[in-house]
Every structure is written in C-alpha cells, then in structure tokens.
Amino acid sequence: MKRSKFSLISRADFSALSLHEKNAYLQELAKRYADTNDRDARDLDRETLSRLRRYYSRRVWADLKLDAMEDGPVGEALRRLGEAIRDNSLKQDVEAVLKQESVPKRTLRATPREDAQLTFFVPTVYDAPIKDDVNLMDVAPFSLSKRSTTGIIRYELKDSLITIEGGAESGLATVFDYDIFLNMVSHLADEVQRFRREEKKGLRPSLPPKTYRPNASHILKFCRRSDGGKSYEDLEAALDRLANTTIKVINLSHGRRRQVDSRPLISGYSVVSRTGANRIDLVEITIPDWVYLSVVNNEKTIPLLTLHEDYFLISSGIGRFIYRLARKAAGKGEASYSVKEVYKRSGSSQEMRKFFYDLREFVTRTQAFPMPDYDLSLSDGKDGAILLMKRRGDELDALQPSLDFSDQGP
Numbered sequence: 001m002k003r004s005k006f007s008l009i010s011r012a013d014f015s016a017l018s019l020h021e022k023n024a025y026l027q028e029l030a031k032r033y034a035d036t037n038d039r040d041a042r043d044l045d046r047e048t049l050s051r052l053r054r055y056y057s058r059r060v061w062a063d064l065k066l067d068a069m070e071d072g073p074v075g076e077a078l079r080r081l082g083e084a085i086r087d088n089s090l091k092q093d094v095e096a097v098l099k100q101e102s103v104p105k106r107t108l109r110a111t112p113r114e115d116a117q118l119t120f121f122v123p124t125v126y127d128a129p130i131k132d133d134v135n136l137m138d139v140a141p142f143s144l145s146k147r148s149t150t151g152i153i154r155y156e157l158k159d160s161l162i163t164i165e166g167g168a169e170s171g172l173a174t175v176f177d178y179d180i181f182l183n184m185v186s187h188l189a190d191e192v193q194r195f196r197r198e199e200k201k202g203l204r205p206s207l208p209p210k211t212y213r214p215n216a217s218h219i220l221k222f223c224r225r226s227d228g229g230k231s232y233e234d235l236e237a238a239l240d241r242l243a244n245t246t247i248k249v250i251n252l253s254h255g256r257r258r259q260v261d262s263r264p265l266i267s268g269y270s271v272v273s274r275t276g277a278n279r280i281d282l283v284e285i286t287i288p289d290w291v292y293l294s295v296v297n298n299e300k301t302i303p304l305l306t307l308h309e310d311y312f313l314i315s316s317g318i319g320r321f322i323y324r325l326a327r328k329a330a331g332k333g334e335a336s337y338s339v340k341e342v343y344k345r346s347g348s349s350q351e352m353r354k355f356f357y358d359l360r361e362f363v364t365r366t367q368a369f370p371m372p373d374y375d376l377s378l379s380d381g382k383d384g385a386i387l388l389m390k391r392r393g394d395e396l397d398a399l400q401p402s403l404d405f406s407d408q409g410p
Helices: 011-015 019-036 046-057 073-101 113-119 178-200 216-222 229-244 289-296 309-313 317-329 339-346 352-368 393-398
Strands: 125-127 152-156 160-165 246-253 256-264 268-274 280-286 305-307 334-338 374-381 384-391
Touching: 011 046, 019 046, 019 073, 046 073, 125 178, 125 309, 178 216, 178 229, 178 289, 216 229, 216 280, 229 256, 229 268, 229 280, 256 289, 305 317, 309 317, 317 334, 317 339, 317 352, 317 374, 317 384, 334 339, 339 352, 339 384, 352 374, 352 384
Parallel strands: none
Antiparallel strands: 125 305, 152 160, 160 246, 246 256, 268 280, 334 384, 374 384
C-alpha cells in the first residue's frame, strides 16, 4: 500500500484553534495516522488529548530567544533552523503517542451490522476462468488499490500476454469492485445448476439469460458491506469501472502470437430504478460472453473455484490477491511462490521493495489474525524470499463438497 506523507499543522495554527477544534483535529489526526500506517484507529481519551495539546504548547531549546534575533540573513536562517528542529521534535512526540493509541490492523475487517442476516442468505462465491489455460486467479485482473487508479497492467506469462486496461475517466476496476463480478458469476453458476437439476427431472427449462437484475442491497449483502449511503455511491462507481475495464489476452505458441481477444469484466449495466433518496436501487448487469459461455457450455462440471465467504472481509488489496492465489495454487494442500513471482502476478504499481514490505506486514498480521483457509509464511530461498501458502486442515469442510472444483486444471 502506498503511504501518504504524515504531516502536522504548525504550532501557531494549532494555538489559534478553540479547545473543541483542537480535540477534533487531534482525533482526525489519529485516524489519518492509522490509515497511512496500516493500523486500526481508536478514539483518543481525555488524558491522551490533554497530553497531545501539551506537546503542541511545550517550548524546547530551539525556542530560546528566536524572536529576539536581529533581522537579517543570519537571524532569519537561525529562526528557520529553530522552527525546523521544533517541528521535528513535535512530530516525533505526537507520532509516538498515536502509535501507542492505535493497534496493528486486523486481517479481516469487522462485519457490518446487517451481517446477522447472512444466516438467511449465505452466498456461494465463485471465480471464473478466463480461458482453459489462463485463469483469473493466477493474476490480478484489477488494481490492488482501494481507490480507482489510471494506467495499464501487463502480465507476461510463459504462454500468454495479458493486458488489463481501464477507462480514461473511470480508471481501472479495483479488487473491491471485483466483488460485484463475483456476485455476477455466483448468480450465473447457481442458475446453471438449477437448469441442470430441472433438466435431469425431465423438464424443459430455459437457459439462464445473459442479463440479471440484482437489487443494490442484495449485492451489498452478498459482498458483506454496510447498507449505508456511501456504499450505494461506491457501488455505482464500481459498476462504471467494471464496465470500462477490459482484459486483452494474447496466447503464444513457441514465442509466436496465436490468438488475440479482448473482453470486459462486465458487458454493461444500467440503473433500472432509484430510491426516493436518489440511491441506486435495481440494476441490470449484462454478463459478458466469455463468462457466460465458459459456465453454461460446460456439460459435466462448472469450471469454477469456490471462495470462503470471509474473503469479503479481508481488508487489504494485497491480502485478497494472496487469498485468491492460494485458493488456486494450493487448493487443499500447499504451494509456494518466490516473492518476485508474487509481485509479478499482482500487477502492483509499487516498487518491489515497498511491495515486499507490505506483503511481509500482511503475513505477520496473519499470525495473530489468520486469513481464511490458509496459513502464510515467508522463508529465505536461493533467489530471494519465498511465500508459502498452506491449507489449514481444520477448515477443509468450509466448502460444500458438491461445489468444490479445486481439482480442475491449473
């Protein structure tokens, strides 16, 4: 995760605030510090707020006689030096308090209040293959960022070249936007299973249509998100990014181009209705042909992998990518990748060293807050660090046997 620079307002600006404004600023500062340092924020109590206010008003040796300095280049330089020393001392003190008052971020975010209703609605989550030899779980067909980004992601695999490109205005779909794609594939897979059950009974059912109309609240519940106003705004923006993000695949044969095709994550969407508060209500999503045909035309099994429902609670983009990679590569056993290969498959825009730092931080957090299904560890290899992903034996029954397709091809 790319960290933004953590900065403070000047002591002069702070002193001009009222007591209420000072406390509000410090509470916001604590949240910003936690966000930029991948930690969970806690509300500051009165004692902590008082201590931080004292740090802002405390005088240090750099204050001595600064205001009494004569005007001129030397006096001005000394004043700037003193102010820099004073600000640095203040920042160190404040950061030390905020670090103490925050805690390392959990692997999974807290469940929303509406999550209790999942006892009546337990989603079956699938992930779709892009081709027989190239699976979407082998690479990240989205940005790992929580916010939309521009640019292009390219993957050079041994038998194919994959390019992920977002819209000029909407940007790339994010790993969290991809939840809607999973909802779409899950809906289609369930409809195909229903079709086959009815067909076996001697009935003459119709194939599932290429469009479906989910309610916005249904999607949010499936994705285990809060049913709040911002969630509906985020949902509409996510649909826009998904519709404008395309995957271009070039299959290679002995180093030569064999086939080129381009496909969207969703073929399109429209808002059918809105609530009285102008929130998105009913939407129509068009399933792209490559998803529809790969699921519907397979006569024996649905070529999909199920995901743990707690996948939606993984709070970091890198964590979600690692879970997907583990689910595909390790299955019910274990698998390992060099960190260099994981970095290559993630499509991350970070520098390698920053990506490795974030990966190591996530793996460390999973020791206290385990990731669904898999245990992670890092070890030293001949050519660098190795990521080991191992299925936990006590959770092998988490997936429904009739829906487990982990024995499908790589």
